[in-house]
Amino acid sequence: MNVVIVDDDLEFAKLIEKDVSQFFSRLYDFVSIDIINDDFKRIEDYSSIDLVFLDIDLKKEYNGINIGQFIQDYFPKAIIVFVSIHEELVFSALSIRFFQFIRKAQYQTDIVKVLKQVKKYMDENIKRILIKVDGRTHVIKFSKIIYLMVIGHDLIIKTIDNELTIHSSLMKFMNQVDYKELVQIERNLVINLNYAKEVMRIKVVMYDDVEHNVGRKYQSQLIEQYEEFLLK
Known part of the structure; x- marks a missing residue:
């Protein structure tokens, strides 16, 4: 299972990494988790992405919507979970076929629900x-x-x-x-x-x-x- 976390807040990205690793490592034999913290063009180097946590409001020329569109085009089966401190940005994300939205202000509540939803979806759809x-x-x-x-x-x-x-x-x-x-x-x-x-x-x-x-x-x-x- 290949997971990518795209967030310019490294501390928050590592928090997601820890929670994702703890949740999926007991379920799958192989879980690879990468963090992209600054050079967001690196997303183009991947050959396989199963799950991505993507901050919408990146402080670079690449924003989350652009990266989400790229992922949707080149990895059509990837599960996209948008993350943001600005809850209103969920409306901007509607142009992308995303799976869920995590509110940074409600992270501890949202991450538990989202990880369970991702597992259920993968069990049912990834054959x-x-x-x-x-x-x-x-x-x-x-x-x-x-x-x-x-x-x-x-x-x-x-x-x-x-x-x-x-x-x-x-x-x-x-x-x-x-x-x-x-x-x-x-x-x-x-x-x-x-x-x-x-x-x-x-x-x-x-x-x-x-x-x-x-x-x-x-x-x-x-x-x-x-x-x-x-x-x-």
């Missing part, structure tokens, strides 16, 4: 699958899969972290998956709608501007699933 490659077991979050592609008898699983190849058919793999954002658009290709920048009936443009054509038999289903995805 995983075990993959064995060359004798090693890998845990893959469905939300991190960018696409699945079959070449010959091999299935390539491309995630935001790496690329794995297993001996499997696309149908066999998809039968194990209960994740509606993974949508088949060609006989040998499934894409994750979270990483699609533009979806049209005959073409999908991914976040990295790679374009994929949509097979005729998959077009209606793609549009239907994409409309459901947008309504979430």
Whole structure:
């Protein structure tokens, strides 16, 4: 689990770090917590973010809304928790799809509730699958899969972290998956709608501007699933 705390108040950021560590370390085998206290452009260096605590009112050229927009664009499944001493700024944050808002003045009350809500959400929504490659077991979050592609008898699983190849058919793999954002658009290709920048009936443009054509038999289903995805 990768957690990032973005706050120019280092003392407060360390308080969040302590509480998050105590709460999640007993629940997950791996919890990484980073604090970004001044060089906020560092947020662009991360390859994976699961949970971010983000101060809206940063005293730099990067404000919390800008950073939140970046996270939403590049880490669409990241859980964003805004933090601020100014409660009225919650209205400014409404342009971002955020999970919760912590009031610094009510921190001790809010953090307990929010951490429990985050755990409940992750238990219900962050689904995983075990993959064995060359004798090693890998845990893959469905939300991190960018696409699945079959070449010959091999299935390539491309995630935001790496690329794995297993001996499997696309149908066999998809039968194990209960994740509606993974949508088949060609006989040998499934894409994750979270990483699609533009979806049209005959073409999908991914976040990295790679374009994929949509097979005729998959077009209606793609549009239907994409409309459901947008309504979430």
